[in-house]
Amino acid sequence: MSRSQNAVELCALLVDETYGELTSRIFTILLRRGKLPISEISRHTRLGPKATRNGLAVLIQQNLVYYHTGKAGPTFYEANDGAAYALARSGKVIEFVESRYGVFARDVVQNLFLFGHTKVSDLAEAYASQQKQAAKGKSNGHPAANGVNGHTNGNIGSGAHMDGLLVELLELGLIEPVVQRMFRNPADIKDELEADITTNEIAGGSIKGSSKKKEQLQGILDERLKRIEAEDREWRSKVLKRPLNGVLTNGVNGASKKRRLSHSGSSIGDHNYEDDGTRLDPNLVIRINHEKCAVLLRNAQLVEAVKNKLGDTTSQIYAELLKHLEKKIPRCAHGTTEDEYQDRPLVSTRDVATSLSKSVNVSLGIGKTIGEGPKSGELAGPKLGSPPVNRKRKAGDLEGSGSENGDDPPINGNGNNHEVDQDGDDVFADADAVKSPKRPKVTFQDKLPEPEGLHSREDRIYHIKEHMALLADDQYGFVTREADGQGAWSVNFQKVIQKIQEAEIDKLVLELFGAAGHRLVRMLRQLGKLDEKHLKDTTLMKQKDIRTKLAEMQLSGWVDIQEVPKDASRGANNNRVIFLWFFDNERCSSLVLDHTYKSMSRLLHRLNVERRRAKSVLELTHRSDVRDKPPDEYLMPAQLNELHAFQDREDMLLGQLGRLDEIVGIFKDY
């Protein structure tokens, strides 16, 4: 995280919001001053040593602080701002878990958030005690605890269910086993390793000036880091009484276990974490894996983008595809190198088709072409090349023939004149060639939607392929076709996110500077640095308007100007200088990000203010004797109104906080 003033402020506020003032004081000092030993911390915070130690303990528990003891000398503490920011995202993760795994899972994850890292046995115990509390009638009612208050309304709570769930979450990577390494700053670990490699493995010691040695070092370093990571993530040995295979199968074909959004919700009974003998080592220490959370939330963001660009049905298929990929992606990698590009995880059309919920009607969401004759999709016209027979079925069993790689030349050549497909991509050509023979049927279905069961498997695969082609075809390049001939797809996340970033900037510019500013910015982005005259010709705008708009945008930092003198004399003679306008995407991204941080911290500030204003009522609701009753039983109507007004505002502020977090995700984490 860039340590801008606003980012620091936001992190401090988030810690304050979640864990109270003591911790946030220590945390802020650490953020502002970097690594400090404990004596320095207590000096700067003016806290006693005991309070400091208490605060640090909480922070370490939450992984908000890294610590490291050198070979000699005191232990240094360092703020982990990434973890602090993750606090803002906890609500979203919990929501995600609930939508996929149900209420029980939500409660478990909520507890994990509350505890930081914890032993499996402790988690189970906490859950059990919550159950007891729930049984006694204790419910929530602590508004300050930002979504971590326990709603416990089920009666499952047995350790076996918990273990089953945890295994599933570990499988997904949403939670991870905690190891010593995690309490140190990753950059430190890397430095140490680097030093170690330099002295022990590379002859000659110094690597200065030798690019070859540098490369060698980098290679060894990457390998070691990967190895360490792989070791750390190894948790399967801790699963007891269950063969490794079983776990894997559970992960891969667990279609029956996939919890769908539509099923989640009301009752826990939907989710049978049957006691299948899985037991986790009770001493295994686990925590939430924030990097993985980012991957999962990124998927949601991408699905949303597809929904806006292409439509609902396509987005559902995309969601399914991403779900297949998510297990193979431990984190949202930045700065992808060529090799990583090569080993991007793949998913095949068939896998998507297999696991896609039957409730998704894949035949919807794509227009139908009516041959080449009439150019309009809406007008009914003569349907060219549409024999009523389903040629595809005649051609053979679809599943058997592996038709995804388009090995059906007769169909390809049966006179469907799709001239666009002349680019030699026969997979696509096949898909199109098949289109015409099927058309009558499809059109019919669009008019009279039939129950999903009537769709044959081939039809589904065919439609899904169409949706995939649409995704691949889009400017954003949501999926990339892999050239292995098996109908495999991959996603170049960096590229798509980059596009979404640009779209986000565009939206903002459109709102702040109107259509004219929007047009100019997009133009400068696409065409690079431009002279005013050129701008005028291309934008079809008045020069005066352009200049005003650009100046306005320059003032707030969205575009900038560069002087290029025609000769060495940089006098006042303006004729001899060319002024070029340009737009810097990266700079604007950081601008937006900083703006967002600041907005978020203002929201939290305001929330505190609102809380102070509603203090009298809130204190009432926190009284121990009335805590468990619904507020309308003991509050006066006026007080009740005040409480509701406050709750509305709180919802509004926290809701907006969550939405702003999406922007931070887009611009930083994804």
Place this chain on the structure above:
Amino acid sequence: MASTSASAPAAAATPPAAPAAAPGHDIADLKNKVYDESVRLTEEDTKVVFHQNDILDMEFMRGIDVNTLLAIINELLKAKLYKVVQDADGMGWKTRTREEAKRYSTLTPEQEMVYSHIDESGAEGIWIRTVKMRSKLHDSVVNVALKQLESKSLVTTIKSVEHPTRKMYIKSTIRPSERATGGPFYTDGELDEEFVDMMKRYLVKYISEKSFYRSSTLLKNANKTIKMSAEEAKRARNNGLGPRRQAQPVDNARAARIRNYESMVPMPHGYAGYPGVHEMTAMIEDRNVTNTTLTAAEIQQLLDVLCFDDLIERVEGGKEGFSYRALRKSLLDDEEGGSVLTEMPCGRCPVFDLCEEGGPVAPSSCIYYNDWLEL
């Protein structure tokens, strides 16, 4: 000199001069012959410049010495049929049409100098200061000359789009070039934004008709699941609390629009019906959308702007190699689909830079927040 050849029908009709040795060196006759021949050559290549040798090489000039040539050329210059130019090969001459020559012959020397500069600038027009600089005449002389030329309606002022502040002159017989007028999107040197907007809207409508398929099933389904935007939710809540039934028709219109949006689905991959530039140029022409004729290049210009506006995008394919398709968001209004950041006051706060707890502007006392939180 683009207009020279066009306005000399007499010269054009004359067949190439027959090769004939002129024993008596009839200067008037030779003069005409040289002139006709040079007009013919000028017709072939309007940029041609005649040098001494070029003229001597003409067939009928065989055996004519330099002095006679000098006399001939002097005659031509006196008649204003020739004008002197300098190029890389030294001095040379270019032709003028007889009509032009007649005009020149009525002018005073000062007027002639000024006029010749304006003449040379052709359809681009010339800036008055450039005339003064090149002719090296006194300002007042130039001004007087220009006034006289204007009164003879030989020259007119134009407004150049490129240099809107400069006073430009152009010969009154020719139309200013597109570079000077700015093309069909300009009226009187000003960009006609209304016209541009109208054409853009027309094109977007046309493209989007060909870019989406209206799914009747989704149209039906959409009725059941209309999502409320933040604003609409707000409005709905307001309706619940405050005055009722007022915003209802607005909501319905919006709901219909959303329904419409939801039911518009993209065309499948490989769809070839997206329109290309030429198709649209022809369409605009056929439908008589405008009195002005728009060329394909101008339609392209409009399409580029639409791309920059993020309303349409360019795709490979279609009959013309490239075609255009509308983006889904072009179906929505501007207000919908805004940024999350601008939904809240901070996103559009004019004093956001000053905002600081304890400062003059602070979240605790923020009036925008008050409005926002009160809804």
